[in-house]
Amino acid sequence: MPETEPWEYSLYIPNDPRAVTICRRTVRLILTMHGLIHHADTAELLATELTANAVLHTKGPAALRLRWRSGVLRIGAWDADPEPPEPPSDLAALVDAEQGRGLALVRACADVWGWQPLTRNGNRGKYVWCELAAA
Template sequence: MKTALCRRTLRLILTMHGLIRLTDTAELLATELVANSVRHRKGPAALRVRWSDGVLRIGAWGTDPEPPEPPGRWEQLTEAEEGRGMALVRACADLWGRQPHAREGSRGKYVWCDLVAI
């Protein structure tokens, strides 16, 4: 439910700003980031979208301070229980990363990815 709401909201925002060409990939990345935050959370999660100088940054904040599992090799992910979502982010985004982050008195992390509009 939360990921569906994120996808619809993101599609609306990108359409309104003339960035419809980024929508499919942006929806996939936002879904993976939010799903990861919700799955590992101990409290609230949030999605953030920012457009600046031809770069769309999509980020998800969650209260779990542990870093996401680093994506393994594609061959290893077919049987893996975890890591496929971040592997998709790594494969589809131009750049991605994470940083510790505090929000509303809770410690957590902010995981983000960039899509460069060509």
């Protein structure tokens, strides 16, 4: 049974493509432990796309954040690049593309998504997030 109490996890990751796999597996483990296994497949896909963008398209560290509150799972990735993400294309137009599908998949699979610039302790970056509502 899913938990009703809010919780939040943050995983700080290096700029290393192997971090994407670690994040994906960590998401499944967290959701399993909190009784939210029915969200695991979609959440893994979303976390993979967000962290892959953060790691592959920036030069600095990144972080993955999972938050459960009021029946909504928020998945977000922070990176040190303050530039906004490229707007997602229509997923149907990207069927044969070898890259560029990440945010289109996020837009298609999440209930809502967005991004916001962040400034902390003089450091600039952005936070790209999406949400899944409880089924």
